[in-house]
Amino acid sequence: MSATKVVTEPAPVRERRPPDPRWRWAGLALLLAAAVYAPFQLVPFHVFQLTMVLVYAVALLGLNLLVGHAGQISLGHGAFFAVGAYSGAILLDRWDLPYPLTLPVAAGVAFVLGLALGVPAMRLRGLYLALVTLAIAIFLVPLLKRFEAVTGGSMGLTLAKPAPPGWSGLAEDQWLYFLTLIVTVAAFLLAAGLLRSRVGRALHALRDNETAAEVMGVRLSFYKTLAFAWSAMFAGAAGCVYTWVIGFVSPDSFTVNLSITLLAGLVVGGLGSLSGPVLGGLFVMFVPSISQDVNDAAPGVIFGLLIIVVMYVAPTGLAGLAARLAGRLVKKIPRKE
């Protein structure tokens, strides 16, 4: 690991022009307003699609903490997503827990599991971590089938979706969307806070140069394990929301393909940026639907190609690309003013 070139350099725009906080907040407020407005305008089908984009975005946010910010690779994040989904499903199915309570529990279970797996896994160098996480993702499917009494085995569990409360006047798809939106916003705030804290700085130091970070007193294994656990927690929360939205979990929904799709989405969306996960969510959601019009096998071909191409031309993904493009535009606007 003597290479000094780092994949996840922050986008050049940001380096040159530190963002004006007013602009930034205005942009975010605008986005949030649009996100709140959208479900009243879109047909339920599109609301559902947006809901799934948000679910994936939360999972990618977690993966991003690990891959984009701590520089560790996981090919098994679908496993934590599944753990969250199953935790939620089992709580709803066995104990009839009110669904808002399932979220903290599911996130907690994933966090603890991430911590437990993180302790041995983080002693490994990047490449081996990829192997171990891949093996975990593969192993999880038969494991879920084995404990049939709890997980419903290979038949899975079918659950009732959260019903919109009468006072809201919302349809089911809108209610699910808003629940997901709230979780997403909370997750993003949490992640942003986390990255600005001591933890975030330590993670960046690790990613950019492990040895130097260690010399400066960053406790390597501690922060790596913590990053793994946080990242598992976000994936678990996303999994729980997934259970609310889909109302059905089965082991075969969480194969290793899911893990690989998540990684692909993150890479294309943009490693190491906060908007990357959202763009990655859009990518995961829409590219297969659009590309299947070309040919049945096209989703895979396009997915694979895009990953490779993005790694060449835009290591910061769509987020970086968008920022770069927009940076050029923005530079011109003030002159006109």
Place this chain on the structure above:
Amino acid sequence: MAGFVQQVVEGLGAGAIYASLALALVLIYQFTGIVNFAQGELAMFSTYIAWQCVAAGLPFWLALVLTLAVSFAGGMLIERVIIRPVEGAPELTIVIVTVGLFIFVNAAAGWIWTFLIKDFPNPFPGGALEAAGVSVSFSTLGVLGVVAAVMGLLYLLFQHTKIGLGMRAVATNPASARLVGIRVGRTLALGWGLAATVGAVSGVLVAPLLFLEPNMMGGVLIYAFAAATLGGFDSPLGAVAGGLIVGVAETLAGAYVGVIGSDLKVGVPLVIILGVLLLRPQGLFGRAVVERA
């Protein structure tokens, strides 16, 4: 007792399959210092090329030679086109690129040849060798023989040729290798080409046993990783020994350990990978690398 021995034989048969792919993984690691997640898919793709040649009416052995040549060229081409641009980037980048390649090749094979299984000719005679109540099929013996031969060739290549020396230099320290006049680019391309060729041998060996379809190697890959990790990523002998151990361990665990059973035996490679990495990261036959800060 015969039952137990038979199980061990079955395990060796499975292990030989894992070992064949592990050899390709080890080879590419030796040459380039990376782990190629797409290795199994490339092997599958090569096998389809062989199938296509046979289906077009070519005799099997000619088809095989042609496939090996095409795979070699294809491997070098992939290095040039796909890997070269990210050369020197962190492991993370290269791992992601090979994962992209994995998805791409798998889908492309499905696109071209559909997902229906194809019958692939078996180069070895049917039937089995019987001794003391235990039977060993000729296919298993054949696979073991070829794997041993490939292992021997790789050992010679690594240890007793100039190419091998240069390649080890490149894998260890590309910058220094370049300074002493080794053509790094050509060595890396050669590594990819050779690994693809060994992969093709692996694919052709296992196709009659596993049946050819685009996901043929997907299930083998994790076992091959376990084999390479166990044996050490820098040792062909280790890859083969690792493969056989993984195969036997997995088969015996599935057959005799009730808690594991045949459904959870895919946990065996996970345990092996984790255990080896925590206890002896360089593997059974690998050399420990002292990292310079």
Place this chain on the structure above:
Amino acid sequence: MRVTAIGCTALLLLAVAACGGRDGGGATTGGTAASGQCAGQQTTGITDKSIKLGGIYPLSGPASAYGDIPKGIKAYFDYVNAEKNGIGGRKVEFVVRDDGYQPPKAVEEARRLVEQEQVFALFQTLGTPSTSATWDYTNQRKVPQIFVATGASKWGSDTAHPWTIGWQPNYISEARVYAAYLKKEKPEAKVAVLYQNDDFGKDLLGGFKRAIEGSQVKVVAEQSYEVTDPSVDPQMRNLAESKADVLLNVTTPKFGSQALAADAKNTKWNPLHIVNNVAASITVLKPVGFPNVQGVVSSTYYKDPNDPTWASDAEMTLYKEKMKQYAPGADPNVPYHTFGWAVASSFHKAMEAAACPTREGLRDSVRNLKGVQVDMLLPGVTLDTAQGDGFPIESMQLMTFKGERWELFGDVIDTRKEFGPLTG
């Protein structure tokens, strides 16, 4: 971040603008109002001249071999549209979407078909997980989900989902056919079972165990495998240890081939090999080598395009001719295409029999089929449903492999008569 935020906002607003208002996609667009006894029923996706159907299949991913089924369906509908003026004057439009065998994707595609494409009915969703994930939705929306391509028994036995119905014999019925055969031919059979560790394998194995209750037929060994396993050889080795005299092979195509090959390889263990219908296609047996699969037993309910018995069969001739014409490039000998043809012509009959050209009419029609003959099904196999019986096909005929093809033997076994109706 700011820039991307603005970009995302713009995108979102654009999407909102492009897709029109929430009320734009009302329930009755494209339909003609039903009148008379059908008044007030849903007519989405159907007019006097057209009918729009949607199907969801795994066209990509590990289960994509099944992606051939819609090709047979399309060929049938194209033929009917071009040469028979559609179904009762209505031209059929069949929209196929890919879910990659992933339940969340199936939900998305079901919503797309129902809300955006405004289909009249979902005609086939493939696989138990994908159908399980979508049937709450289709039943809430009161959209018929007709002839789903999975043999799980819950499509027929469930009473809370009247809009969803299966077609092919459910796995339990199939298990009953084998049980009945063994009880008669090998009343003291010791059976070893290899099964896929998912809903399909468990359903069939469970059904088999229930059907042999009280008889001398016993399951002496069972081994499961995962679809991610490279090979089932170790499982077959373990089963051989049991010295059972019957092997029940409950697998999907690739693993079916592996199991048949492993059985052929093991010369010391020669059980009667029963392979389930899912893996009984010629495309599974051919790679193993025909000499190695002689005497293997299976069961079926539709005509095998490779079987010379049907070489001069009118329907089979028509099928092969029309496949060439309307699905050039697709091999008519692949049984998945035949399956598609058979299920499409079943739909044709059910739609014609519907009292009202409405969603309600179709729902009631498929639940009230009485001895409906479909020419691609085996003679003697008919579609029958009734109040409390949601299984269109419950009859199968046994077959054994001879030479290069399956040979039917015995009579068509109606499992309803043998075992009584299926419950739960």
